[in-house]
Amino acid sequence: xxxxxxxPQRGNNLDPWYHHYAQRTSGLAASEVRALFAxxxxxxxxxxxxxxxxxxxxxxxxxVGAMDRVMREQGAVALQYGSGQGVPALRxxxxxxxxxxxxxxxxxxxxxTTGSQHALELFSKLFIDPGDVVLAEGPSYVTAMVIFKSYQxxxxxxxxxxxxxxxxxxREHIARLKAAGRRVKFLYTVPTFHNPAGVTxxxxxxxxxxxxxxxxxxxxxxxxxxxxLYFDEKPPAAMRSVEKDGVxxxxxxxxxxxxxxxVGWALAPHAIxxxxxxxxxxxxxxxxxxxxxxxSEYLQDADWxxxxxxxxxxxRERKEAMISALNEHLPELSWTDPAGGFYVWVxxxxxxxxxxxxxxxxxxxxxxxxxxxxYADGSGAQNIRLSFCYPTPENIRVGVRRLANVIGGxxxxxxxxxxxxxxxxxxxxxxxxxxxxxxxx
Numbered sequence: 001x002x003x004x005x006x007x008p009q010r011g012n013n014l015d016p017w018y019h020h021y022a023q024r025t026s027g028l029a030a031s032e033v034r035a036l037f038a039x040x041x042x043x044x045x046x047x048x049x050x051x052x053x054x055x056x057x058x059x060x061x062x063x064v065g066a067m068d069r070v071m072r073e074q075g076a077v078a079l080q081y082g083s084g085q086g087v088p089a090l091r092x093x094x095x096x097x098x099x100x101x102x103x104x105x106x107x108x109x110x111x112x113t114t115g116s117q118h119a120l121e122l123f124s125k126l127f128i129d130p131g132d133v134v135l136a137e138g139p140s141y142v143t144a145m146v147i148f149k150s151y152q153x154x155x156x157x158x159x160x161x162x163x164x165x166x167x168x169x170x171r172e173h174i175a176r177l178k179a180a181g182r183r184v185k186f187l188y189t190v191p192t193f194h195n196p197a198g199v200t201x202x203x204x205x206x207x208x209x210x211x212x213x214x215x216x217x218x219x220x221x222x223x224x225x226x227x228x229l230y231f232d233e234k235p236p237a238a239m240r241s242v243e244k245d246g247v248x249x250x251x252x253x254x255x256x257x258x259x260x261x262x263v264g265w266a267l268a269p270h271a272i273x274x275x276x277x278x279x280x281x282x283x284x285x286x287x288x289x290x291x292x293x294x295x296s297e298y299l300q301d302a303d304w305x306x307x308x309x310x311x312x313x314x315x316r317e318r319k320e321a322m323i324s325a326l327n328e329h330l331p332e333l334s335w336t337d338p339a340g341g342f343y344v345w346v347x348x349x350x351x352x353x354x355x356x357x358x359x360x361x362x363x364x365x366x367x368x369x370x371x372x373x374x375y376a377d378g379s380g381a382q383n384i385r386l387s388f389c390y391p392t393p394e395n396i397r398v399g400v401r402r403l404a405n406v407i408g409g410x411x412x413x414x415x416x417x418x419x420x421x422x423x424x425x426x427x428x429x430x431x432x433x434x435x436x437x438x439x440x441x
Contacts, residue, residue, distance in 0.1 A: 023130075024130070024151060024152050045362065045365050046365060046366050046391060046398050046399035046402065047366075047367045047390070047391065047399075048366065048368045048386045048396070048399045048400075049369045051342045051343065051387050051390075052259075052387075053311075053390070054311070054314055054389055054390055058257065058307065059307075062307070063258070063294070065301075066295075066301065069301075070293045070297050077293065081285060081286050082287070082288075082292070083286060084280045084285065085111050085280070086110065086111060086265070086292060087289065090112065091265075092107045093296060093300070094107070095110070096299075097228075097251070097299075098238075098249070100228060101228070101237055102237030102238055102241035103237075103238050103240050103241050103267070105240075109268060109270060110266070110267055111266045111268065111273055111276045111280060112263065112264075112265050112287045112292060113265060113280065114262045114263070114264070114284060114288070115254060115262045115263065116225060116250040116251060116252035116264030116265070117264070118283075118284075119250045119264055119266040120223070120250065122266075122276055122279040123248060123276070124147050124148055124153075125279055125283075126272070126276065127219070128148065128152070128153045129183075130151070130152035130153075131152065131153075131154070131183070132153045132154070132183050132185040133153065133154050133155075133177055133185065134148045134154070134155050134185060135158055135173060135184060135187040135188065136156070136157060136158070136189070137157065137158060137188075137189060137190070137197070138159055138379070139160075139196050139197060139371065139374030139380055140376075141188075141195045141196070141374070142196075142369075142373045142374055144188055145376050148188070148376075149376065154182075154376075155377075157375060158170050158173050160199065161199075163200075163205055164191055164194070164200060164201025164202060164206075165189060165201060165209060167208040167209055170187075170212055174218070178216075184216070185218075186218060186219040186220065187209075187213060187218055187219070188221045189201075189209070189221070189222055189239075190223045190224070190225075191206060191222065191224075191236075191238075191239060192224055192235045193226040193227065193229065193230070193338055193339070194341070195225070195226070195342070196345055196371075196385035197336055197343070197345040198337075198338030198341060198343045198345050199338070199345075200235050200236070200339060200340070201236070202236065203236035206236060206239050207242070210242065210246065214243075219246060219248065220239060220243070222239045222248070222249045223250045224238055224251055225255050226340060226342065227340075228308050229340050229341055231315070231316040231319065231340050232316075240267060248266060248268045248269070248272060250265070250266055251264060251265050252264035253295055255342075257295065257298065257304075257307075261291040261294065263295055312340075315340075315342065317393055318388040318389065318392075318396060319338065321396045321397055322386060322388040322396050323337055323344070325396060325399075325400035326344070329400050330346075330403070332349065333348065334347045335347065335386075343387055344386045345371075345384075346383060346384045346386055347382060348382050348383065348407065351414050352382065352410055352414070354370035354371050354380070354381055354383060354384045355370040355372045357370075357410050358370055360406050360410065361402075361403065361406045364405055364406050366403050366406065368384045368386055368403065369384065369385040371383025371385065
């Protein structure tokens, strides 16, 4: 017998199961960075958008040799299920990698994940309840925000400047949130060669931020994909180097080896580590034994430190090409000049909208990532992220020249129809490391 009452909710024309999804799926949204990949992969488009490492700088024989040795000597293990925590030998070797950034620890507190992105997912699953607040730099890494919002957290952006996250602003945001009765779960930060801003937090600021976190009982999630990819001077040591109990550290081989292996890790206090292992097993049973063993073999037999030096040289050359092209073609704009990593953060003239301008850029055969992708609240329209890691120096110069044509065309339209007028002399500033930006918004 069919009972009368409220009829069952049905979907819509696009998705018949729309009303069956869990509420948290409302936080899932397509990344503007990922959405660009289909367009940016066209050969005629110069992509300054995606942060894809230049894996061609990795000698193929190093990887092929490691794979061959693994299959000949450990094939049965490599093709089998493994531990939810990861291969012990690789966890020991990761300690050597982290030691380059001042971190000491125990292999028992390292958890291998399917890329550091997976570690972000597991950490969020463990800590975020609906309605919680996550503090993050403004701007912040786009996919981290997607994950946080998918667990129904609110991302509260703390301002940055040329020296990283501003401690005074962090204090103010925490005080305001506490006064409003909000629960801050953790601070997410990329302090070294920040994505997307390219800036690096000073050592003094790192210590002050850690002190603020301790005072307010806030856990720090330190994400560090780029720390070893400095160009000249080493950056300050990782925050985890001086704070073991209040920092969970995320690392990855995606930038210093190759992203296709999908191997990252988390270094966490003991109790958190235990829960990360359980969450890892629940999600994927175990990370890839094959990938872990290949990387372990590579770290054992190859001169991996020299290979990182090679990557540094490749990215330094590309960064210099981008800064030179910006000075030549867009001297009226301002931008950051990173000391490592993959990204330059550009500020457009007033009234221009980076997201609205993107279709015109693609038509002009250049792609970038609009600044709005890096703010949970839709800010950042006056900014763009340019990535110099993948294109050749010549293609970078071509791409920046095309971008200048796009910006010039947009500015001409505004001058003609909106009456904004040309940029005056006070707005024409060239941005270098000697003259760093004071405001990243």
